[in-house]
Amino acid sequence: MKKKRKTAGVFFAPFALCFVLFWLVPFVYGCYLSVCNMSLTRGNQGFIGLGNYIQIFTAGSVYSEAFFRGLKNILIFVVTSVPLLVIIALVLALIVESLPEKVKGIYRTIYFMSYAVSVTAVSAVFLWLFNGNGGYINNVLLSAGLINEPVSWLEAQPFAWIVLVVATVWWTVGYNMMLFINALNSIDSALFEAVAVDGGGFFSRLRYIILPGIRNVMAYVILMTIIASFNMYGQATLITRGGPLNSTKSLIMEINDVIFTNNNLGEGSAMAIIMGIVVMLFAMCQNWLSKEKKEIKEVSGS
Amino acid sequence: MKWNRIAAVTLSAAMVVGLAACGSSGGDSGSEGGSGKIQISFLNGFTGGDGDFMKKITDGFNSSQDKYEIVESQEKDHLTQFKANGADLLIMGDTDLYTYAMDGMIQDVTDIYEKAGLSTDDFVETAMEVATVDGAVYGFPLDIHPLTMFYNKELVSDEEVPKTYEDLVNLNAKLQAQDPSLYVMTVPGSGISEQYWMALAAQYGVELEEDGYCNFAQDKLADVFMKWHDMVFVDHLSPANMGLDSEFTSFAKTADDITTQAAVSLTGVWFYSTAKEVYGDNLGIAPIPAIGDSSATYGQSHNFVISSEVTDEEKMDGIVEFLKYVYTPENLLNWADSGQTPVYKPTMDLIRENPEQYPVPAVNVDTVSDCAFSPQVYNGIAQTNYVTENIWGKVTTEENLTHEDLMGLLEQATDNAKQLAGVQ
Numbered sequence: 001m002k003k004k005r006k007t008a009g010v011f012f013a014p015f016a017l018c019f020v021l022f023w024l025v026p027f028v029y030g031c032y033l034s035v036c037n038m039s040l041t042r043g044n045q046g047f048i049g050l051g052n053y054i055q056i057f058t059a060g061s062v063y064s065e066a067f068f069r070g071l072k073n074i075l076i077f078v079v080t081s082v083p084l085l086v087i088i089a090l091v092l093a094l095i096v097e098s099l100p101e102k103v104k105g106i107y108r109t110i111y112f113m114s115y116a117v118s119v120t121a122v123s124a125v126f127l128w129l130f131n132g133n134g135g136y137i138n139n140v141l142l143s144a145g146l147i148n149e150p151v152s153w154l155e156a157q158p159f160a161w162i163v164l165v166v167a168t169v170w171w172t173v174g175y176n177m178m179l180f181i182n183a184l185n186s187i188d189s190a191l192f193e194a195v196a197v198d199g200g201g202f203f204s205r206l207r208y209i210i211l212p213g214i215r216n217v218m219a220y221v222i223l224m225t226i227i228a229s230f231n232m233y234g235q236a237t238l239i240t241r242g243g244p245l246n247s248t249k250s251l252i253m254e255i256n257d258v259i260f261t262n263n264n265l266g267e268g269s270a271m272a273i274i275m276g277i278v279v280m281l282f283a284m285c286q287n288w289l290s291k292e293k294k295e296i297k298e299v300s301g302s
Numbered sequence: 303m304k305w306n307r308i309a310a311v312t313l314s315a316a317m318v319v320g321l322a323a324c325g326s327s328g329g330d331s332g333s334e335g336g337s338g339k340i341q342i343s344f345l346n347g348f349t350g351g352d353g354d355f356m357k358k359i360t361d362g363f364n365s366s367q368d369k370y371e372i373v374e375s376q377e378k379d380h381l382t383q384f385k386a387n388g389a390d391l392l393i394m395g396d397t398d399l400y401t402y403a404m405d406g407m408i409q410d411v412t413d414i415y416e417k418a419g420l421s422t423d424d425f426v427e428t429a430m431e432v433a434t435v436d437g438a439v440y441g442f443p444l445d446i447h448p449l450t451m452f453y454n455k456e457l458v459s460d461e462e463v464p465k466t467y468e469d470l471v472n473l474n475a476k477l478q479a480q481d482p483s484l485y486v487m488t489v490p491g492s493g494i495s496e497q498y499w500m501a502l503a504a505q506y507g508v509e510l511e512e513d514g515y516c517n518f519a520q521d522k523l524a525d526v527f528m529k530w531h532d533m534v535f536v537d538h539l540s541p542a543n544m545g546l547d548s549e550f551t552s553f554a555k556t557a558d559d560i561t562t563q564a565a566v567s568l569t570g571v572w573f574y575s576t577a578k579e580v581y582g583d584n585l586g587i588a589p590i591p592a593i594g595d596s597s598a599t600y601g602q603s604h605n606f607v608i609s610s611e612v613t614d615e616e617k618m619d620g621i622v623e624f625l626k627y628v629y630t631p632e633n634l635l636n637w638a639d640s641g642q643t644p645v646y647k648p649t650m651d652l653i654r655e656n657p658e659q660y661p662v663p664a665v666n667v668d669t670v671s672d673c674a675f676s677p678q679v680y681n682g683i684a685q686t687n688y689v690t691e692n693i694w695g696k697v698t699t700e701e702n703l704t705h706e707d708l709m710g711l712l713e714q715a716t717d718n719a720k721q722l723a724g725v726q
Binding site: 039040041042060061062065131132133134138139142150152154155156241242243244245246249257260261262263 | 379382385386401402405406407491492541543544545546548551552555558559560561562681683684687688691692695696698699717718721722
């Protein structure tokens with residue numbers, strides 16, 4: 001028994017070491033920084049308690065303005081992008097799964113390929129597509145007579161958000177699709193046959209077999225997509241630069257500016273901690289809602 | 303079991319060694335590379351077309367040296383690199399120099415001027431002013447890059463090159479009559495926009511600095527923003543809602559039914575290579591027109607600065623040798639090749655002698671002495687960024703913007719500036 005424990009300990013050690021070095025230490029250090037007056041250039045000016053947090057919640061403070069503007073912006077992005085990233089991924093997964101075996105692999109690769117492209121390349125492509133002055137999308141829409149004058153896709157709202165959401169969906173939807181495909185493959189095919197025997201169509205299969213069958217994966221996909229959306233940075237930095245008028249500046253971009261431009265690592269750390277708490281609350285809500293739903297179904301089913 | 307244990311311990315040890323290897327570079331200790339030379343780490347942000355020209359200078363120095371070696375690193379966000387990992391020598395803009403000097407990140411180099419055989423009189427006075435903080439010199443000025451005007455000679459004749467606001471209006475009327483997609487210029491929504499409002503603030507004589515912070519809440523500054531606004535929405539010298547870097551991208555395009563083309567571009571000198579590729583001999587270069595009360599322009603400077611961590615004498619001697627090499631008039635001409643305007647007077651004289659070889663510096667060599675710079679205040683970039691990000695965008699997109707609206711926004715910007723400067 002003792003020997004087994006030692007063996008387990010040796011196997012566990014690399015994980016524990018990585019966990020401590022790359023998660024626990026940075027997290028604890030981040031919490032410590034958030035209660036210090038710390039700048040990257042001047043170093044630590046000392047412990048200030050909750051001073052940084054109070055600044056964030058003090059109306060009129062430059063940090064309060066930055067934090068709540070970033071939070072509002074990222075919530076808009078989360079609310080608009082997450083449903084699309086989940087629904088489109090599921091639809092694509094269902095389409096790919098319904099294809100003949102011969103071409104399934106090709107389409108799976110095509111839809112997933114965009115995920116392998118770097119954010120820099122994705123941004124360059126979307127900047128070209130949505131350029132307000134002679135861009136491809138404007139050219140197509142004008143030529144087709146759908147618009148009378150060029151749209152300022154990147155300089156006006158809600159167009160800037162539309163571009164960011166479209167770019168993000170195009171870039172990352174393949175990953176969620178792959179997860180859904182794996183989940184669909186794990187559903188017992190006998191269940192589909194049973195629905196067919198009962199005369200059920202596609203929507204019956206979706207409602208009674210597919211959605212309950214992929215419930216756990218769905219919860220995971222929603223959770224990870226929410227977290228990824230909260231961390232949106234590259235697309236907004238490269239495509240809209242946070243504009244127009246800071247309306248697409250994400251919370252991560254605001255934190256980055258506070259730390260590196262405003263030279264205030266302590267305040268930036270406090271913002272990051274609060275952002276972490278907000279993301280955690282969202283994750284808990286989502287988890288709670290999916291559990292609630294499961295329990296309701298179980299009760300109504302019984 | 304034994305092998306498992308060995309593998310686990312090896313893996314853990316490898317990770318610890320890997321982490322230990324991620325230590326900082328630069329700093330005090332004199333380091334010798336594989337070549338046996340004393341290495342000096344040199345960090346700069348020349349990641350665009352100008353990077354090759356700086357590389358030519360450092361390569362030239364390295365090949366001339368048996369004792370010292372400049373290890374150059376060109377990074378997009380080189381100041382963040384400097385904060386995180388340090389460096390011995392770096393290039394710093396005037397917009398950052400004050401803050402880094404106040405924070406003790408860079409050192410007073412007054413004594414090093416003499417060792418490098420230089421005098422502060424060798425440099426353009428305005429460049430020296432922004433390299434000086436509280437009477438101590440913190441930088442060796444490399445260049446000033448003022449807002450510069452490029453024009454398309456196919457659309458703008460020599461007589462039509464705009465020198466005043468009226469010239470812009472007249473040229474625009476001619477171009478619009480020729481083709482509604484042709485404008486005299488484009489006012490960008492973002493990108494170089496800070497230089498736009500700063501240049502006009504200089505022409506209107508606006509003094510932003512006040513007691514260590516930027517006082518934006520000035521009627522004159524609101525007039526500056528309204529002037530740009532009216533250029534777009536009243537005089538229609540530029541289309542509205544133009545985006546990032548559009549002052550140059552629209553200059554480089556050809557007009558058609560759905561594409562706007564600008565005949566003139568008020569832009570940064572770093573676009574020179576691209577502009578030359580597009581227009582060849584039809585590219586004209588001139589100082590920006592006087593839109594306000596005077597012909598002043600706004601510029602930013604690059605400076606060599608030395609980390610305060612450098613105290614090793616051998617390393618400092620190496621930096622001195624490098625500075626001697628850089629500030630040899632002919633060697634610094636390599637930097638003029640990039641389109642930048644060196645502010646070392648002996649090199650400026652060589653540029654004046656060969657204006658055709660250095661077309662952009664030849665135009666700017668006489669304007670740099672009149673350049674206005676960003677205010678020397680703590681966290682200056684953060685203070686001015688707020689205005690650029692939150693107010694400038696309205697200038698090119700909101701037709702109904704008023705002077706009163708702007709004053710409200712500028713008062714808010716001033717409150718924020720006080721907080722960022724640490725005076726409130």
